[in-house]
Amino acid sequence: MVDESQDVSIKEQMTMVFCYVDKSGDVIERFVDIQHVSDTTSKSLKEAIETLFSREELSISMLRGQGYDGASNMKGEFNNLKTQIFRENPCAYYIHCFAHQLQLALVAVTKGNVDIATFFTSCNSLVNIVGASCKRCDILRDKLQKDIMEALEKDTLPTWQGLNQETCLKRLGDTRWNSHYGTLLSIISMFKSVVKVLELIIEDGSIDNIG
Template identity: 50%
Template sequence: MVSQINPTTKETSGNFIACLTEQNAALAKVLTIDATDNSLMVSSDIQKDIVKCFAYEILHSIIGDIGHDMFCLLVDESRDVSCKEQMVVILRYIDNCGLVKESFVGLVHVKETTSSNLKSCIDYLFAKFKLSLKQVRGQGYDGASNMRGEFNGLQSLIMRESNTAYYVHCFAHQLQLVVMAVVRKHTSIGNFFSMISTLLNVVGGSSKRRDMVRDFNLEEMRKTLGCGLLKTGTGLNQEQYLQRPGDTRWSSHYKCLKSLVDLFPTIVKVLEFVETEDRDGKNIE
């Protein structure tokens, strides 16, 4: 939301100005009562600059707490809704008060998820923050081969530079994997999710069919909006997509089934297209 200030009353509206002023009375006075008419702070460039300054100060404080002490490195990478691979970096350390902290220090777009590329991105962040891999005393990742690989995984690449940076497989992921293994022992549940996986491969296995899901869903949404069956408003009727279940996140199975229910009419149309016009698979792309 863009913040605005009433030039007459100097009253603010919007989340941005509210976040700036609610914790600091002096800043609130400058931005409201004593603010000039041309100091409305509604420019996106100005607001982004202020956010960047806040981020810099927070990171500077985190790095100052660590100093030359030891810390643990927590890394995970995932694809966002725009299919862009993102790597998140978190540092776990003990602050000056003796409290254990886990602080988010960076979100990096990675073009490849290979261990060497992830290592290069971490090296870049460490150089930027003036940290050394020699300070790392632990690594926490998921069980993907590019992360835990004994010879060429990210953990092995870091251990070559810091042999005390011991790797620990994420306990939450281990628990999720155990739950999945137990669930799959139940034949009917295992068969059910196998069918769901096949359905997702058929409906969302190509860019063409994914575009069809998007177009059909948009058409259905327009019809229901025209009939007054859907409410309109901020944050409502967002673009939907098929969620794939993941073995390390049990909640993803719920999201998968929910997306199938929400997009059921659309999925039926795509399956009808596959049955009548795309049987030979020549129109996959």
């Protein structure tokens, strides 16, 4: 299974996961590698896969399946990654990633429900407003740190994993539904600080003008 996405530094990264059956007949899924790719064309992705297989002394001829999302560079009819690998190994049948299919279904459902669509549109607007400038992000970070220190002094700081490591609101992703969950968690965990930033924006017109 292969997928590609931009990281926070706007560099294209390709991830690869192997799914195989062990000697006991159990299905095993393992994350194998993450590689920077110059672009996301099928040619570049194929070269990255071949490099990994060569490094690990594996052969594409042993593949029995390939799974990607529905992007055109992955599964389109001509000159795409699926077709290039299938030409080399006709036994490597293509399967549309189930997680991506679920993502498409969830997006379709939410767009069909006015309340849910409005809710996530509001979340997206909130993230964009608070993160519109470095100044706003810095103020959010400062207020968050003060809130954490205050909670520590009162011994009221929630401590579940990763909660207090967030320093900015996560943006909603178009292709991964779990990014919506991450966005909601970041809003909830930083809600008090976010409200303070919004109040400053209302009071001063533009927080970017605050000295």
